[in-house]
Amino acid sequence: MTQSLAYIKKHLTQYGMIIALISLMIFFSFLTSGVLMTPINLTNLILQNSYILILAVGMLLCTLTGNVDLSVGSAVALIGGVAAVLMVDLGLNPLFAVIISLLAGCVIGAWQGFWIAFIKVPAFIVTLAGMLIFRGFALVLLKGTSKGPFPQIFQSIASGFIGDPFGGITLFGKPLHALSLLIGVLLCAALLAAEILSRKKQIKYNFDVMPFGIWILKNIFLILSVMFFIVVFALYKGIPNILILLGALVGIYHFITVKTVPGRHVYAVGGNAKTAKLSGIKTEWVMFWVYTNMGLLAALAGIVFAARLNVATPKAGNMFELDAIAACYIGGSSVTGGVGTVVGAIIGGLFMGVLNNGMSIMGVGIDWQQAIKGFVLLGAVAFDLYSKSKSRSK
């Protein structure tokens, strides 16, 4: 038991964000007398925040290098415009339109990456310029007005739900989306298998393993929370398409950052660029690809946002960059680079999302919401720095 307590103490900061997110959800559940946790609201919460979460994944890589990308909000507007021109004006097949839009995002990212990596213009300046340039291009492209609507299939990217070949089942007198439940069960099995494998490996290599009791508790908690959300979705219309996309993105980028050589190189460059360079890492190319990737994900966010609104407007994506950056820092990224995780950024993004959503349900005005979000960001980063300086002085 004492061993378990010591472990919890040591790793508390690691799970601090998750605990904070859950506390926030419970807090708002009480304040909104349960509205926050209703199936329809949770589904909306995911739909409303999906594009910020997509941006946060790309932004995480930027913050790992010790930089940010201020242009993503404008890129969202520009790519939305590109998609609209392709589909609405030219009547292109939505699949081709999406592919071309994503490629356009890569070009935007590569453009910025080029100046940052090879000409060595500070990322802040390049992306500040990009913020103006892309917003301007979006206005030019859309001639200052909105363009829509989009084909049905395109809209379903952001607002659709996975189909149910089983036609739904009824449990305890309530209709449920069967495929969603099946996916949930499979996901839990996969998570559990991964956990068991990694624990076996850790024991084999003599790592600092979690005490067994806590490990069991953690997994029960993990499965319960996954199943909770799955059941909530199943009670409404099932799993949204966008959640599948998000899940895949998180999985892919988590894998890249944790398990692959390019991921390790990003952390090394962010931790100490000079050392990384002198160790033979092509630091310029790392920066180039990080920003190219940000362009790709900004394009994806732009597509999702346009699909959700069912219209492309030159004002789209205003201030998105700040939400994405805030998500990363609330999720534990270090301002100086080298520290941060994909999962952390997602949790940070959800934290902001729950905060917005909860306050909206309570009827807090947009004015106060802004101010409160500002305080939360400041508090989160200050707390992070404080706890770090405390652990260092020990």
Add this chain to the structure above:
Amino acid sequence: MSEKNILLEMKDITKEFPGVKALSGVSFKVKKKEIHALVGENGAGKSTLMKILSGVYPYGAYSGDIIFDGALCRFSDIKQSERAGIAIIHQELALSPYLSIAENIFLGHERAKAGMIDWDKTRADALVYMQKLGLNENPDTPVNKLGVGKQQIVEIAKALAKDVKLLILDEPTAALNERDSQNLLKLLTELKNNHGISCVLITHKLNEVSAVADTVTVLRDGRTIETIEVNKAGISEEKIIKSMVGREITDMFPKRSHKPGDTVFEVKNWTVFHPENPQRKILDDINFSVRAGEVVGFAGLMGSGRTELATSLFGKYYGRNISGKTFMEGKEVNLDTIPKAIKHGLAYVTEDRKEYGLVLMQNIKNNTSMANLKAVADYGVINESGETKTAKEFKEKMNIKAPSIYQTAENLSGGNQQKVVLSKWIFAAPKVLILDEPTRGIDVGAKYEIYTIINELARGGMACVLISSEMPEVIGMSDRIYVMSEGRISAELDAKTATQEKIISHMI
């Protein structure tokens, strides 16, 4: 020793960090008008003791008493200890680089009237202190235009301006060349004789101790081992080393059994210009070669171009308009980028391991695999068990003292950090290993281990280039010695017949 003569007495100082006793019952006395050397291996507690004295660790964070100038002191921060007359000069200088000498001297207590700086008085007063210290510079010169040696003197002037009674210097000569070191030590003696300022000198260089110190206190494992009066006892360096490490080190350098083989790496007509000032030649027509299993020493003053030679060869990291040819095992090779240099078998251990050698926030494992990550990855996916195994093997082989390979590099001592950097490069399996000041700021015991590793590598056939400012190290470790002076190779000497005098005569 009558009590009157005592400037500082630290009694029974104990300081605990969670899980470690950094100091246990340390006593330390400094007399008025003396230079007191504080020596000990890294981790012996020297810095901790000085941090307590200067108030970095406030009263209450330690137990024991500090009596300074006859009064019991309970400093709660650095400001208070400065007011009492204690100034500490750290290894990393605390100067503002773009401000002038005069501005830096009075930083924090500006010569001002009603909030407006009195520039005439600032300059005039600065000149007084500068003259005292023999610093012949314009007080308006920005300090980043000065060499490290002179910057250090500005630091001392800053301390003098605060009416210092006790000056603490943490390895002041670590970054200085021979000449500047001599000047600095002379200056400390003058301050003592002419101005009655006592000085605590933390150092790893024992020749400095015997040159200027009146008293030596040796710390080991957080305890005072002994305090020796230098002039009376006629102490030998061996004696100090013995009490520092707690065992006898019969030889400073381990025995060597390697035999040089064929030439591995050859550089011809290597010429390099300054990166910002393309008119300025930094290296002029350098020619040298290294054989397999050979340790080649590079001696020279700071600024003679040794580091620039290494970094320009290593993927043209330094310099511009580089011309010349490089040959690896007889074949001409292109070393234009660092990945190419590594691919062709070159490795470079930098002189500044914290800034250029390690990602401090990452653990031993990640630092070890950094230069050769491909070797533990399949199709770009890191093979975790392979990487772990490699890091563990190196930790074992190099005797890296850490609880596990998941320890972050910033929490390691200097010697262990250097072993991690060496692991990183040995794992990259180079043919030629360039070591730039590999034992700077490393304690005696760890130095010996590093020397053993270098010899071991040479015995395995690696060609080693050893750049060092410590002459005994160059002579003791090398087979052959190149001496550099002002961007040229001024001599090539056989290490067997080389002497310090001979090397110095070619350095200037």
